[in-house]
Amino acid sequence: MRFESWVLDSILFVFFFLILREGRIVLGRQRTSLFLWGSILWTGTIENVMVALGGYDYFAYANYYQCGGRVIEGYGGWFAFILFVPLCICLGWFLLSLPAFVISDRLLRDRSVWLKSAFAAVTLVSFDMLLDPISVVNEWWRWTSPGFYLRGVTVSNYIGWFFLLFFFGAVFERTVVQQKGFGWLAFIEGVLFGADTSDLSERDMGFVGKVFYFRLVAFLPVFFVCCTAVAAAVTLLFANNLGPFESVFPNSAFTGWIGKP
Amino acid sequence: MKPHESSRRLGPRAVLRAELRMAGLLFLLFLIHLAEAFFTFPFKGHESSVQNVLYGLVVTAPFNGVLLAFCLAVRRDLSGRS
Numbered sequence: 001m002r003f004e005s006w007v008l009d010s011i012l013f014v015f016f017f018l019i020l021r022e023g024r025i026v027l028g029r030q031r032t033s034l035f036l037w038g039s040i041l042w043t044g045t046i047e048n049v050m051v052a053l054g055g056y057d058y059f060a061y062a063n064y065y066q067c068g069g070r071v072i073e074g075y076g077g078w079f080a081f082i083l084f085v086p087l088c089i090c091l092g093w094f095l096l097s098l099p100a101f102v103i104s105d106r107l108l109r110d111r112s113v114w115l116k117s118a119f120a121a122v123t124l125v126s127f128d129m130l131l132d133p134i135s136v137v138n139e140w141w142r143w144t145s146p147g148f149y150l151r152g153v154t155v156s157n158y159i160g161w162f163f164l165l166f167f168f169g170a171v172f173e174r175t176v177v178q179q180k181g182f183g184w185l186a187f188i189e190g191v192l193f194g195a196d197t198s199d200l201s202e203r204d205m206g207f208v209g210k211v212f213y214f215r216l217v218a219f220l221p222v223f224f225v226c227c228t229a230v231a232a233a234v235t236l237l238f239a240n241n242l243g244p245f246e247s248v249f250p251n252s253a254f255t256g257w258i259g260k261p
Numbered sequence: 262m263k264p265h266e267s268s269r270r271l272g273p274r275a276v277l278r279a280e281l282r283m284a285g286l287l288f289l290l291f292l293i294h295l296a297e298a299f300f301t302f303p304f305k306g307h308e309s310s311v312q313n314v315l316y317g318l319v320v321t322a323p324f325n326g327v328l329l330a331f332c333l334a335v336r337r338d339l340s341g342r343s
Contacts (some may be wrong), residue, residue: 025279103331125326130317152305180318
């Protein structure tokens with residue numbers, strides 16, 4: 001039986017509102033709001049870059065979606081998009097990562113930020129290992145890059161999921177929850193915000209939010225370097241599927257790397 | 262985690278209950294996906310959807326273990342406050 005993409009879309013939207021409601025009670029309205037907009041900024045940017053590079057795609061731009069054997073023009077199978085990525089993917093990441101963050105915060109209460117983030121990220125990856133093979137057989141999205149494939153999904157995807165929450169969780173915890181700073185960003189933040197950002201406890205939430213978004217942007221290159229390095233190492237050592245792949249972006253980085261048939 | 266406006270307004274018990282509901286929602290989402298895995302086509306490399314379910318249970322064991330530990334911790338805190 002095939003599940004259409006709008007089924008996943010609907011499920012994720014419903015659960016998004018339910019988790020958002022509980023999140024506002026658990027973390028508070030302002031923190032949850034920062035987590036949500038930060039999630040959209042963080043995943044929206046990373047997912048769009050990965051799709052544009054040809055790592056995977058959501059079919060929609062290929063006029064793929066059909067009903068009764070006829071292509072439906074103008075409908076990509078998803079309710080709404082942020083550029084090349086369905087909105088529900090970003091909201092879905094939020095609704096999974098917020099509880100993972102809350103869980104790790106409770107179970108590892110006084111441990112380091114990085115340990116908590118790693119714990120939350122592993123929990124999230126464990127859940128995703130069920131979701132992604134379902135998406136592949138139902139053609140909600142497809143992987144178009146060389147790599148070590150497990151049940152139709154490249155392991156690089158799981159590496160990406162790990163680093164997504166690992167860095168996001170650490171930045172959120174350090175900035176919004178602990179209201180402290182990162183040493184390596186202290187100088188540039190001092191110049192940019194004209195204030196000492198190593199202690200944000202006396203600042204209003206609006207200022208904390210600005211610093212949080214800035215830190216997310218600052219951590220984007222860190223994410224890409226770590227993710228690419230680990231994923232490339234796994235691909236070079238264990239790749240069991242080198243393509244050829246047909247991304248909807250024909251001149252993408254991955255397609256160029258492995259070459260056209 | 263430092264107290265925030267909700268915990269001050271609603272009280273710690275309400276926050277703990279919301280944490281439990283959040284975990285319950287996450288488990289419900291897991292069950293929905295497990296049902297999808299059963300009713301949909303076999304995954305790549307699988308021959309039946311029963312294999313999908315078994316695979317799903319194995320790979321999500323860490324997730325479910327963590328969720329269980331979390332629920333127990335919240336329940337303990339809840340009963341400690343009653």
